[in-house]
Amino acid sequence: MTPIRSLLVANRGEIACRIIRTARRMGMRSIAVYSEADRDALHVREADIALPIGPARATESYLDIARVIDAARRAGADAVHPGYGFLSENPAFVEACEAAGLIFVGPPASAMRAMGSKAPAKALMERAGVPLLPGYHGERQEPDFLAEQAARAGYPVVIKATAGGGGRGMRVVRAAGEFAAALDSARREAAGAFGDERVLIEKYLDRPRHIEVQVFADRDGRAVHLFERDCSAQRRHQKVIEEAPAPGLDDARREAMGRAAVAAAQAVGYVGAGTVEFVTDATGFYFLEMNTRLQVEHPVTESITGLDLVEWQLRVAAGEALPLAQDAITRHGHAFEARVYAEDPARDYAPSIGRITAFNAPRDIARVDAGVEAGDTVSVHYDAMIAKVIVHAPTRAEALGRLHAALLATDVAGVTTNLDLLARIAAHPDFAAGGIDTGFIAREAATLLAPAPPP
Template identity: 60%
Template sequence: MITTLLVANRGEIACRVMRTAKTMGLTTVAVHSGIDRDARHARDADIRIDLGGAKPAESYLLIDKLIAAAKASGAQAIHPGYGFLSENADFARAIEDAGLVFLGPPASAIDAMGSKSAAKALMEKAGVPLVPGYHGEAQDVETFRTAAEKIGYPVLLKATAGGGGKGMKVVEREVDLAEALQSAQREAQSSFGDSRMLVEKYVLKPRHVEIQVFADQHGNCLYLNERDCSIQRRHQKVVEEAPAPGLSAELRRAMGEAAVKAAQAIGYVVRHVEFLLDARGEFFFMEMNTRLQVEHPVTEAITGLDLVAWQIRVARGEPLPITQEQVPLNGHAIEVRLYAEDPDNDFLPATGTLALYRESAAGPGRRVDSGVAEGDQVSPFYDPMLGKLIAWGQDREEARLRLLAMLDETCVGGVRTNLAFLRRVVGHPAFAAAELDTGFIPRHEADLMRTPGELGDAFWQLAGELFVQTEPAKVRGDDIHSPWANRDGLRFGMPARIGMHLQCNGQSRLVRVGTNYRRSELAREPAPSETAFASKLAPTKASRQPKAIRQGRTLYLEWNGELEAVTAFDPIAEVEASHQHHGGMTAPMNGSIVRVLVEAGQHVEAGATLVVLEAMKMEHSIRAQQAGVVKGLFCAEGDMVNEGVVLLEMDEA
């Protein structure tokens, strides 16, 4: 009997599982790292246990601590979420040995299928078409070099135990293979505790279509339609939808039956099978995972099923409640992943405090799965996903328009996100026409990526007017009627004007604002520390009015689709206190130094990797912009560094 469930994960994953568990009457237990003690998933749980540490290797990847937490809390079962240890056979085995229930496949099944390499071998035996590649045991660079030459460049390196783009590298040339392999292995070890890799042909312009398979302990196994996950960046999914646009009933059945056959070959588990689908309708097996995916809500939306509840019931020994013929397919659903990242800077992860976080309103066909709240910290140690927005409609266009409305209503400030980028993707004519493949984003880059530049006069004038209007009134305690406490810009014999220095995105401007407005026009939100209103003072390119939200000393103003943070400053008090190193190369984000490849006095060529920084479980190389000599080195392997910190100083050749 399962009455208490421990969720061995964090973020929106843990929140989603606990929400379903609570509706089923279960007590929920959250584990958290030292820096996640105030995270939303920890706050939402009935019981929470501190694992200590910060990095996953110090907390969420420690099997002994997770088992001890389950026993201490009285949990009878552990749900792994997705990611971390969800496909780790040692974890499943340890849970079984401890007499607990694992809400996932048995260790034997993960041993056979938890590895992408093993999955490919099984598919090959079952006659499912494979992408040409190498998925053997040998992991030395020469083996991969030989395999890549046989396959033909470009090739794709992938972590055998991974997902979500971690430990994945595209290699265009043989000369880049060794470095890419080492980097991918480090990412895989950091994210999954397993550095093993495979290599396969990098297929151009494919669609990424996956089949959700569900099975029980009584021999029943079925597929729950398919999802299209072709819109990707950095090999990570950004937009998912179900069903896959344009997929015929015959092709859906063929792919579904192949996925079920694969599941039955190894045992009855919850899994999904991923395929590459070309323009001719031919599909190739890509990988198989023994867990629910991030994108499972779109499957729930078109079937009306709760897949987490199914997991719990299957773990209890209950049979699946429906047969294959009874699987619903109603309407269409689209999901987008909201990430803390900077699309203007190659989608690098962003960190900081969520000073502003507003989710879209609830309603029919609307769902938000998130793991954060306003005021939360986004750290450099974990995946940067903040949440998911899911829209359902009777058809694809209704779902798309509903999702656009949800994106328009969502507000995030304090941390860079991909929110405006998602709006441009979903609103793009090619997406509306379902012209989908994995090259969608680079092909439409000119439309999807903004070109940051100088903010124009119209922006600064609007920002100034809104900033003045939302300034709280000052009252002097010694003289409540004092005219000097008023901020009305009074000037005798001249129009009333207020001058203020504003800054935004590293730019600043002295703005002079007239004061002929009425404060009664401003709509106040319940929270006394902020003001929100729709501006009527100036139009933008969008047909709707721009959002503007005052939060303390910051005004968040929507401009050209982006929510810009505007603050006032005193130019006299803003004297530069720090001394920047001339020619210094700085950290592009918060993170930890995993490799230092140069030393002071060393000559380097343009493009050479100098330092490797790890953030959000992914590696980022700091490279020399041009040839030169390393004049000074200000970091060491293992150091934690903040964004903007100087890592090394170069003298140009």
Template identity: 60%
Template sequence: MFNKILIANRGEIACRVAATCRRLGVKSVAVYSDADANAKHVAACDEAVHIGEASAQQSYLRIERIIAAARATGAQAIHPGYGFLSENEDFARACEAAGIVFIGPPVEAIAAMGSKAAAKALMHAAAVPLVPGYHGDDQDAALLQREADAMGYPVLLKASAGGGGKGMRVVERSEDFAAALASCKREAASSFGNDRVLIEKYLTRPRHVEVQVFADKLGGAVYLFDRDCSVQRRHQKVLEEAPAPGLNDDVRRAMGEAAVAAARAVQYVGAGTVEFIMTGADFYFMEMNTRLQVEHPVTEMITGLDLVEWQLRVAAGEPLPLEQAQLQVSGHALEARIYAENPARGFLPSTGTLKHLRMPQGVEFRLGDAGQRASVRIDSGVREGDTITPFYDPMIAKLIVHGATRADALARMRRALEECEIVGPHTNVEFLHRLVTSEPFVHADLDTGLIERHHDALFAAQNKPLREALALACAALIGREGGVAASASPWQSLAHWRLNSGFKQTFAWRDVESDAALSVAFSQDGAAQTLDCTGREEAYTWWRGAQAPEYGATIGDTHVTGRVFIDGDVFHVFCLGTAIAFEWQNLLAHAADAEHGEGRLTAPMPGKVIAVLVEPGTVVEKGTPLIVMEAMKMEHTIGAPAAGKVTEVLYGVGDQVADGAQLLMLEAG
């Protein structure tokens, strides 16, 4: 086993690898950029080395700086995590040249599987089933168009060197192909430095099922069962579970054996994931990820194994800890990826400071030699007070649960999501809760189009407990302004005490989500308190909990407890499994900002302008593409909200723009 390793990554995966190193007594070295100087992963490791500026291109993707950091600290091996350089053959080759062990597969295996087209050819030779498609070297646009037309629509364009949903487009019609191809190639070149694409027949209502494989340097190879990763947005996974529901033993075994055959075909070593696309009981090879996957915790939860420990042992030359016959599945596990993003705005990433972060009662990674499992596990690379920046993936945490059955795991996941409290950037927590309680997911009616197919139900307006939440918000406001509970002596605080008369005050609130105005009347006459937030006065009592910011309230016959985080005049109430934010309209409040008036088009998120498709004087129709932005390696096209004429373009190609920045002026007409 190694004495010291360097972790060439950041965020939750760096923290995750460091946890196993601590348990095994292996020293760990972190690397960090300017933006990550105070990051959680830096504190999680024994040493840390600064490697560059905030952008990944100037830090986490600088091979020479990472190799230099490993040499300077005496690290014997480098763990690449996932993303960044984890599947970069040049990086693996540089480690080998420097005499440092790359904790991953051989360079040849990365090269073979790094090109989707080459991988398809290898799998064809190994008799692994493939989806019909074009994987050729000729990238002439006209040829690609002809291949797609001959294949029949819809087709899927995929970056040959890609992953993570980047450089991927579904094309429904022949006339849309050219524009989709150009966009796909731009995004592929930006993300992977390679604009080559392949084309596949787009299967309708497919499932995305993958198999975890492991191989050692001595010829041993096993599969650690399967995971369903069908629930996706923008071709990126949102929910994962293991084992994949609904597979019979024969299909599960055949898929596992095909995955091992795929690994053996490239003489694979270490952890890898073979991804399949399924329709019914038929499965087809999609790609192989030559690294540890984001969703590896669900496999750990059902097997009781530490996959990072397996990686370290295999990389050190040890045999696989277990043989196939010794591997078993226990229970069911689910993983939800909690992102800083706004589902209501097309899942656009959100940035900002995590002003309040409270996750459900669980544990960070813990799998000991005895295979201990926690029913709730949190893998996170951020802490309260950290900032989600536009430089990296906006993941806040992975929430993983384990249960004896899928129903048990679902119940735990629902409760755990209800206990998440996050204030700052927008998050997908509420959307995740809707997903795991939706009928198709509960009944395992899974496919990669689930979110789009059930869009209306998943994004429908929800009935929230406004009355109860307002009672708690008023309790927090009264407490902040010096009020007292009904049981307290009025002499302890004179804020609401009046000589020979009662006290009455009207609180004006704004529901932050719906922008609706709300009015609540609070009255106190001696020890008697009443609250009117529904058009009738009801008896009202409130109290502070044992620990801030806990509050309780009784309004009429309703008893409610919850937590209220106050951010200026915005009161974030967490109660009854939901989160509601109210803005108190105090005397200094002013009319809502009317900045986004008619004719203005603003940036939906921080990013860089990569294409300006119009110029002043251009007449456009509703939906006409105007500007293309890139943020977090994804392209976002901004279209005209209505027909009109462009009067001014305020940014050019290459310009960085802030969230909400005005991009151009459009004269309606």
């Protein structure tokens, strides 16, 4: 084992603050890095020390591997935690940390590369026995051949870029006559976004649920799952509200998904925290992708298990065995997380920037993981998420009531937020019934995105 005494957090915002909190509890010295735009940011104020790493533009600061490694050396860090986003799934960053003698709090570069491209990852999962949607994820890319594979899978199908994510390079095709134009469009977008025009074909589920499983593995090959999360409340393929456990999921499927997720982690020699994402419907569950990092929504898993996942990450990175075996991991109650964004849902989710003049949250009934305080500024340069509101209760109904109350009691002034949208989702009868699909927000837009009454 290699003890971690000083931890550099190669990130910003709420996740940096979240990691610093656990590092402090474990007796570690926390080191923040910041761009010129974040000179006075909350994560800078909360860390034991903070070092500048460049201009506001992320490519010249938070995404600059050399600058981050240099900061770690200057600060005397033992380890680097990447958070999520930025360099968290960049295998070159893992290798740079190792070359500098730093512990990387995350999986090996080989696991990242194995899961970094959708098509090879699906081929690997197929060999490991993890269920896949019908389709094609091979190397051949001739348009006529791909059209044949789409017909074999059966329409509707979805064309996906093999690199990247976030819905870019993705097109749903409902009939054979639409395929050629959709393929051209997907390829152009994929080439522009990721520099890679390759695609894969999958059967499209009209009303799927998005359910993911939290996995953990140590350096000795032991792997466990920490149950599942339902992330079906999405807008434009981006999660908005997550919950754990998934409502209406029977024990047999829950156990099968857990086993499949562990098999996926072991197939790539995984180490640390990861998330295996599935789409599900009445017929079964199917591998979507694996995120080789800590997820934004990890607090709902922490809430139902009573475990600190960042602490687990740090212990595993230091060479310790997993703290618990599978049969010792239990769940209690129900949890929700709502992502508070500085954006205007009524204006096509346009980001809202400016100075936050007030920020009040009901911390007596909710856990609030925030990256800002009153007086801080939301910049145009970074992600628009400013906080997460997390609640836990013995039952789903109680937890949902608590979530709605917490959202109504949260106040952010100075920028526009999605708080009204979140509260309306929490109050919607279909959401209350449980088991919504990923198209819920788009279908209910007339209700969920109606103009709010003036304050």
